[in-house]
Amino acid sequence: MTENKSSTSKTSVDRSLFDKVILPVYAPAQFIPVKGQGSRVWDQQDNEYIDFAGGIAVNALGHCHPQLVDALKNQSEKLWHTSNVFANEPSLRLAQKLIQHTFADRAFFANSGAEANEAAFKLARHYAIEKFSPYKTKIIAFYQAFHGRTLFTVSVGGQAKYADGFGPKPADIVHVPFNDLDAVKAVMDEHTCAVVLEPVQGEGGLTSATPEFLTGLRELCDKYDALLVFDEVQCGMGRTGSLFTYMQYGVEPDILTSAKALGGGFPISAMLTTEKVASVMHPGLHGTTYGGNPLACAVAEVAFDIINSPEVLKGIQARHDLFIEHLEAINKQFNVFKGYRGKGLLLGAELQTKYQGRARDFLNIATEYRVMILNAGTDVLRFTPSLIITPEEIKSGMVRLSQAIEKIVKAE
Incomplete structure (x- = not known):
């Protein structure tokens, strides 16, 4: 007989409840955000936080943007x-x-970056099989990449910590070092259906592709009749200063995926491709229940219009420069950073050798001083704030981050 459980209405909704009712795959902060406006967030006790995390590059227009709320x-x-x-x-x-x-x-809508990438990888293989050979299924991907949490996408991602422990993985996926064109050449052949990468690796430490690397990949894909797939789930939709990052390189992919900022906080993703590649698909070959639903698309359309405006796109580099200016001032005082990574407002600060492996510690202590940041791996602090964060919000958040870093340094 099923145990009679008390109503949740009698249960206090606080951080301790998380440990009782949620699958233990996350380790969230000890406070619970309940309200947000712009780049400020308030918790259950009405404490105010400055948000430099943006829901992991999702809240590109901050919290509760009035035009998104209206939509x-x-x-x-x-x-x-x-x-x-x-x-x-x-x-x-x-x-x-x-x-x-x-x-x-052509566009295909889904609900998350993983679903968009799943569709992209399936499309790439199906295109190669239909147009060339049933044996043209090899996918070349890169170490430290991240493409999602489905079994296919986590297998294409180049981080064993996310992929191991779930049984047999999809086959015919090869990983090589990022930005190493010779390594790609060594494994590229007529059986390759696609080369898959993030133009700026997100979870992998905010490493940007070099222009020579992307140009070389395009040439190799053309030579071997393979598709070039760009995962712009994190680095797209204005995040690096252009609508999509590939536009800064002058290299066009055959397939591109977008999510995160696309909905400004509402779950939606998209896979974009050419007519040539899309032509192999037909009704019933792929699908999704919720993808392209009116509610998500209505919000995303407004978010797209705002993000794709000259005013927003032109302001991203200025905000990038302001972040670097503040980080440099902190570093001059405490000497915790050895360099900076990423583009636009997909920005990373690499920790000095003595602090490497402790990025999560910096994140946790930052929350004590009421500033929300991220990590990208164990050695890089990551900042993915709203694309329209104000200079005042940046300054306020950096003051708090400086106080958090001072606490870490003094504890040495």
């Missing part, structure tokens, strides 16, 4: 969900805008 309210009173048995206006408008402003001819 959500308006669509919520019209149509939430129909399934993909029917088309809907918001998804068609969003797809049209993504196509108009990128290399792509």
Whole structure:
């Protein structure tokens, strides 16, 4: 007989409840955010925090942007969900805008970056099989990459800590060092269906691809009839200063994935591709229940319009420079950073040798001083704030970060 459980209405909703009811795959901070506005967040005790994390590069327009709130309210009173048995206006408008402003001819919507990447990898293999050979299935990917948590995407990602321990993995995936074109050449052959990478590795430490590397990959893919797949889940949608990062390199992919900032906080993702590649697909070959739902697409359309505006895109580099200026001032005082990584507002500060392996400690102590940051691996502090964070919010957050770092340094 099922045990009679007390109503959750009688249970105090605090941080201790997490340890009782949520699958133990996360280790969240000890405070619970309950309200946000711009780049400020308040917890259950009404303490204010400065948000330099942006929901891991998701809240590109901060918390509760009024135009996104209006879009959500308006669509919520019209149509939430129909399934993909029917088309809907918001998804068609969003797809049209993504196509108009990128290399792509076709869009596929899902709910998360992992789902977009799953679709991309399946499409790449199916295209190669249909157009060339059933044996053209090799995917070349890179160490320290991150592409999602499904079994396929975590296998393409180049970090064993995320992929091991779940039984047999999808086969025919080869990993090589990032930014090493010779390593790619050594494993590239007629059986390769795709080369997959993040133009700026996110979880892997914020390493940017070199122009020579991306140009070389494009040439190799053309030579071997392989597809070039860019995972811009984290580095896309204005995060690095252009609508998508590939635009800074002059190298076009065959498939691109987007998520995180695409919905400004509402779950949505997209896979973009060319007509040539899309032509191998037909109804029933792939799908999703919630992907492209009117509610998500209505919010994402407004987020896209704002992010893709000259005002927002041109302001990202200035904010990047301001972050670096403040980090340099902190470093001049405490000597904790050995260098900076990333582009735009996908920014990393690499810890000095004596502090390496302790990025999570910096994150945790930062929350004590009410500033929210991230780590990228164990040696890099990561900053992915709102693309429209104000100079005042940056200054306030950096004052708090300086106090947190001072505590760590004095404890040595």
